[in-house]
Amino acid sequence: MSQLIKKRRIDSYALAWRLPIIVWQLLFFVGPLLFLIAMSFFLVKNYRMVETFDLANWARMFSKDYFWSSYLYTFGMASLATVVATLIAFPASYALAFKVSDNVRRWAVFFLIVPFFTSYLVRTFSWYVILAESGIVNSILGNVGLGPFKMLNTPFGTMVGFMTLVLPLLVILQTLSLSQIDKNLIEAAHNLGCGRIRTIYAVIIPLAKIGLVVGALFCFILSFGDFVSPYYLGGSSPPTLSILIIDTTKSGQQWPRAAVVAICMMTTLFVMAFLAIRFAYRKPAS
Amino acid sequence: MIKDAAISFTLKAYLVALFIFVFAPIVTSVVFSFNSDRFPSIPLGDFTFHWYELVLNDPDMLTAALNSLFVAVVSAVIATAIGFCTAYSDYRYNFRFKGPYLALALLxxxxxLIIMALAMLAWLSKIGLSGSVLSIIIAHSVLCMPFAMAIIRLRLSQMDSSLEAAAWNLGASEWGAMREVVIPFTRPAIISSLCLTAAVSFDEFAVAWFVSGLNKTVPVVILEIVQGNIDPRVNAIGTFVFLTSITLVVIAQIIFMKNQKNGKAS
Known part of the structure; x- marks a missing residue:
């Protein structure tokens, strides 16, 4: 009997710690996302949302060419950003993991965290100034007789913005996974006559695969959802899905249609995450 | 050997180049916040505090700054409190559906952000909570909580699990042990978490932009200025925001490093 009472008391203590997050997330995380799905079936009549079940928004968005071109553009740019960022980050992460002292690595990681806490908006605005037709890059190039180059309102501009957003995080993730590698294995590969480049793709990359793939996945998620760079640096032509959401919500008052776009984005990201994680944990065929 | 040195040197130079790319926009923003030219370019104009004066004398900016501070502090407290509960549950208990439970907390x-923004806007309007400072606080607490949980969970993993049991054996109740043992042990992580989540909230603009209505925060004001034209005030505001956030992060980092050392010692 006394054991029973004690057990129940432990339960109330445990629940006191376990429940807050459940209640909070159901109310303010799961709730909003489920409502987003429901909302995609609502209709807007006379500028007011009518709660009903209608496939009109889905039919409308899927039949519009601008939706599909926007989708392809967003997907393509995010994929490109993922590949480019992974390639740019890898040599740096490699250097941080294997070529510098522990102390330098710690400081480098600290300095890579710093940008995370500076306003991404202000950084984008800075790039706007740097890349403008009469901006810093062009005036330096002008002095040696080059240019001016048009960099703003181009995919190049968008890409510079994406790199600003993802590179710090990506280098941190890659460095962490590369520094986990047992240095003896690399030593062994060298001793067995494995060349430098071959060591990288036959030993280092397979061993750090999970970290590299997770890093790439984050790149994709961040650039797929970002609206700041495509808008301010890419000139919003064509608009990405995120810009489409903003336009439909803010000026069109068409929240249900924006919800359709948002759900398409979420679905894409879930599929990509699923594929990436399956790829990361797949045993190499032997 | 010479080849090794050359490769090593090239890699380090590459690393430096990458850091220059990452910090170029930050440095540019700070430099041009003191530059007199209306359109920032090279060569620099004169040194000036003009943009700072404009920002400091703008009553709308002051309101936005106060909104931001209020939102950051309250969101940090909510996120850290609930993050603590979740981290402690994860540390102390094994229970059914723990996987989904943690996923719910960390997702x-x-x-x-743009999807969270739309979902939050629609849901908070539905339940009558949109367009106020409260709605930004709710949204930011959701966004910040996983960070709070991660920081506190990391600290808890350094705590010897027999420490709590020892307190019970000495007659402390579970709540007593929590108050006398667990909370003091995690205090550095709690403070780090408060600082970091406040910094995250202080910089967030997408969700705040959607749900804030007329109660703008600083990043929302920046967003609106940037939409208009090239305006060097952005650099001055950005420098303020940067200093605020970085102060919070440095405090968090110092406390965290000290607590790492203590963790090793005990």
Whole structure:
């Protein structure tokens, strides 16, 4: 009997710690996302949302060419950003993991965290100034007789913005996974006559695969959802899905249609995450 | 050997170049916040505090700054409190559905902000909570909580699990042990978490922009200025925001490093 009472008391203590997050997330995380799905079936009549079940928004968005071109553009740019960022980050992460002292690595990681806490908006605005037709890059190039180059309102501009957003995080993730590698294995590969480049793709990359793939996945998620760079640096032509959401919500008052776009984005990201994680944990065929 | 040195040197030079790319926009923003030219370019104009004066004398900016501070502080407290509960539950208990439980707690950062923004706007309007400072606080607490949980969970994993049991054996109740043992042990992580989540909230603009209505925060004001034209005030505001956030991060980092050392010692 006394054991029973004690057990129940432990339960109330445990629940006191376990429940807050459940209640909070159901109310303010799961709730909003489920409502987003429901909302995609609502209709807007006379500028007011009518709660009903209608496939009109889905039919409308899927039949519009601008939706599909926007989708392809967003997907393509995010994929490109993922590949480019992974390639740019890898040599740096490699250097941080294997070529510098522990102390330098710690400081480098600290300095890579710093940008995370500076306003991404202000950084984008800075790039706007740097890349403008009469901006810093062009005036330096002008002095040696080059240019001016048009960099703003181009995919190049968008890409510079994406790199600003993802590179710090990506280098941190890659460095962490590369520094986990047992240095003896690399030593062994060298001793067995494995060349430098071959060591990288036959030993280092397979061993750090999970970290590299997770890093790439984050790149994709961040650039797929970002609206700041495509808008301010890419000139919003064509608009990405995120810009489409903003336009439909803010000026069109068409929240249900924006919800359709948002759900398409979420679905894409879930599929990509699923594929990436399956790829990361797949045993190499032997 | 010479080849090794050359490769090593090239890699380090590459690393430096990458850091220059990452910090170029930050440095540019700070430099041009003191530059007199209306359109920032090289060569620099005169040194001036003009943009700072404009910002400091703008009553709208002051309101926005106060909104931001209020939102950051309250969101940080909510996120850290609930993050603590979750981290402690994860540390102390094994229970059914723990996987989904942790997923529920940690998923928010994987959802693009623009989607969270739309979902929050629609849901909070539905339940009558949109367009106020409260709605920003709710949204930011959701976004910040996983960070709070991660920091506190990391600290808890350094705590010897027999420490709590020892307190019970000495007659402390579970709540007593929590108050006398667990909370003091995690205090550095709690403070780090408060600082970091406040910094995250202080910089967030997408969700705040959607749900804030007329109660703008600083990043929302920046967003609106940037939409208009090239305006060097952005650099001055950005420098303020940067200093605020970085102060919070440095405090968090110092406390965290000290607590790492203590963790090793005990």
């Amino acid at each position: 928010p950062p994987t959802i693009p």
